[in-house]
Structure formats: structure tokens, C-alpha cells
Amino acid sequence: MVKHDKLWWNNITGPASFRDAIVDMLLSRKNLILSVQQDTPWRQQLRYSVEEEAKSNNCHFIFMDYSDEGIVEDGLLMHLITTCGDSGVSGRFRNGVMKTQKFLAEHGILDGRVIWLKGIPDENVQSVLREVAYYADETKHSRQAGTFVVEVRNLNIKVSGKGNIETLRSMEYITSYDTLLFAFIIASQREMTNKNIKTYLAHLSSEIFGYDSEMCYEFLQQFDVNREEPLDGIQKVYDLYKDSGRGVYEFEFTEQHPFYLLTSGQGDLINKRIWKSQVHVLFPFIEQRRIEIIEKWSERLLKCLPIIDTFGTQITELMDVEIGLLSYLLNPYNSTNQIKLEVDQETYHLIKLMASVRNRLAHLDICTSETIMNLFEDGKLSTV
Incomplete structure (x- = not known):
């Protein structure tokens, strides 16, 4: 028997279509804003299912929780330089002299990787998207550059900046x-x-x-x-x-x-x-x-017809006898002439x-x- 969370994301039409759309976007090297509902079910299973589908195409996933990773203090791209690049490469970055997106692109630090960001507070979403847009614009001609999935709760989020960024909204797939x-x-x-x-x-x-x-x-x-x-x-x-x-x-x-x-x-x-x-x-x-x-x-009921219903309509056909009228015919009060249904x-x-x-x-x-x-x-x- 299929486990209930897998059943939802892998076998039910809407959720499975949403998951497949995410995979297709990632395989096309599209950066993605994933707009999901506040109480999206089994989010971890969604991420795992996408990873399973995409990793056969040499996609290496890195899941980052915005609040837990120290991204707030460093900024997203700077954080990725220090955590994803080896120390020899990362040590050559000069803050204030070099652009983070250009440094990441030139050294291929994120190549072949999918950076999935989750747990982003609403007030930080736009700053994250700006950094993703900077990187996406810097690497728009690269087929090996890393891609981002930015998981947000705001269903009407707008992208600030340029770049190769698409938006998928769960409510457009799941009903x-x-x-x-x-x-x-x-x-x-x-x-x-x-x-x-x-x-x-x-x-x-x-x-x-x-x-x-x-x-x-x-x-x-x-x-x-x-x-x-x-x-x-x-x-x-x-x-x-x-x-x-x-x-x-x-x-x-x-x-x-x-x-x-x-x-x-x-x-x-x-x-x-x-x-x-x-x-x-x-x-x-x-x-x-x-x-x-x-x-x-039917034989006994026919003997009770015709009858006038509560709306003043004369009922002559058996199938027109509604349940309320059937109930009345069991105890035909206020009528000495009405035949009782036995x-x-x-x-x-x-x-x-x-x-x-x-x-x-x-x-x-x-x-x-x-x-x-x-x-x-x-x-x-x-x-x-």
C-alpha cells in the first residue's frame, strides 16, 4: 500500500502535476519561485519527490532553511560562496571589490546544483529574489549554472529584477x-x-x-x-x-x-x-x-392518488410523490377522505x-x- 504522503504527491492528479511542473522547470535550468499555500501538506515529501525525479539528470540538491543557515547576516549569495565553494576559492573573494553573482558564476561554485530555499519570512522574500535575479541574469547563457527554488507563502509574489525566473503557484494545479x-x-x-x-x-x-x-x-x-x-x-x-x-x-x-x-x-x-x-x-x-x-x-400508493401537495399541485404520477408527501400519506391528518398508505x-x-x-x-x-x-x-x- 502506498504511503499517504507519497499517494498525495505522486498519484493524485493535481499535486502530481504540480510536482512534475517543478521537475520540468528545473531540468530546463529555470530558476523557480514556488508559491505554495501556508498549510501545504507534507512539504518534505514534495521536496523529496522532486529530488528523486530530477537527480537522475545530474541535479544535486541543497536544501537550506533561511532562518537556520545564517543567510540573514551574510546575504544569500555571500553565504553560498562560503558554504558551497572550497576554502581555496572562497578565500579569494573580496567583499566590496567583487560582485558575488559574478564570482559564483566565474568559479562555477553552484554548477549542477539546485539550491532550494525554504522558511523565508515574508519581509525577506524580496531581498532573496533580488539576489537570485542577479545570479540568474549573470548566468543566463550558461547550461551548467546552478538553479534556485525559492519556496514562498505569498500567492501573489512579484519578481524584482531581471533574470531567468519562473513562478509556479500550487493553487493553479491543486483543487x-x-x-x-x-x-x-x-x-x-x-x-x-x-x-x-x-x-x-x-x-x-x-x-x-x-x-x-x-x-x-x-x-x-x-x-x-x-x-x-x-x-x-x-x-x-x-x-x-x-x-x-x-x-x-x-x-x-x-x-x-x-x-x-x-x-x-x-x-x-x-x-x-x-x-x-x-x-x-x-x-x-x-x-x-x-x-x-x-x-x-406502487400498487398501494396508486390508490392514494391523485393528491394535492403543499404547493397546491395535483400529483397523479407515482414518481412525483416526494419524500415529504410519502411521509404525510402514512398519517394523512386534516383529511377524512385521503387514503392512508399502508x-x-x-x-x-x-x-x-x-x-x-x-x-x-x-x-x-x-x-x-x-x-x-x-x-x-x-x-x-x-x-x-
């Missing part, structure tokens, strides 16, 4: 459908026999966590749908990762991370996501069961339950986990 596909695969591995519950869990987790497939995965591992409500599951995952810095930023152009909503008292917005996932799964489920019930009890006790309870669920969702209310489990248990189908 919520990728998270849903990923969630379906992970949910299918849960030890439960009811496929409807797995379908619900896939929609629920992907709708709640959006692009953050890593926390989507953790939610699917932690959430016990038999005993907990979705907010309880989110709280459990948050408690595990609250010190990781995940979901601490407010976004301007994308949906907020559920951790941010949870800690800022905006649980109502999380409930909207839960509601949306329930609509995706429960409406089709109820519709399928309604059709099955009509087909099974069904077995199991079907009676299922119709009433489906009508209740349909009514709650139609009024933008969410259903409890217990209600959903009862619905799937009482109205068993092989798939939704």
Missing part, C-alpha cells in the same frame, strides 16, 4: 477535487463495511479541510463517526497539531483553515461545510431510497427518518452523526 479523491482513497481503507459511511466521511473530511489533505488524513484517522460529532473530530486533530503553527493565519483570497475558524469562535462556518457535505451525500441517498420505496409499494414497520420508520433528514437539510440545519448512522443502517444500499 478541492484532489482532496476529495484523496479522501475517498483513505476512507475506503477504514475498517467498516457500509460504503455509504465511507462516502460520507470522504465528503465530510475534504469539505472541512479543503486544500489541507494532511489534516484531512488525520481527521479520517481520528474521527469516530459512531460516537462523535464532526466538531469533536476537528477538536481532536487540532489538539494534536496546535503547536505546529497550522491554521494560524487569516487568508484574504481563500477559505479559512478550520483550525482558524475553531479557535476564532467561528464554528458556524465549519457547520456550513459539514452541512454541504451532508447535502452531497444524503440527498442522493434519500432520492434512491424514495424511488425504491415507490417501486415496491407499509411495513421498517419502511414506515425509514420514510419518517428520511423526511426528517430532508427537512433539516432543506432548512440549512446539520444532522447528528447518530441520525446519519441510523439512516444508513435503516436504508441499506450497496453504494450512494
